[in-house]
Amino acid sequence: MELAGRCSSCGKNIYCRDGFLDGVINNKSELLCYTCSELKGSDEEKEIK
Ligand SMILES: [Zn+2]
Secondary structure: OEEEEEOOOOOOEEEEEOOEEOEEEOOOOOEEEHHHHHHHOOOOOOOOO
């Protein structure tokens, strides 16, 4: 496992496992863990105000 970076929301370390990133990169090029990406909504069309 390689450290890919940190979640820009909660600061959790995000690793690369067997070539798969253990998180997501949103349209602002921010790295997010799955938990935070689900909380924020993975649908980039949504606007949260
Ligand atoms: Zn997070």
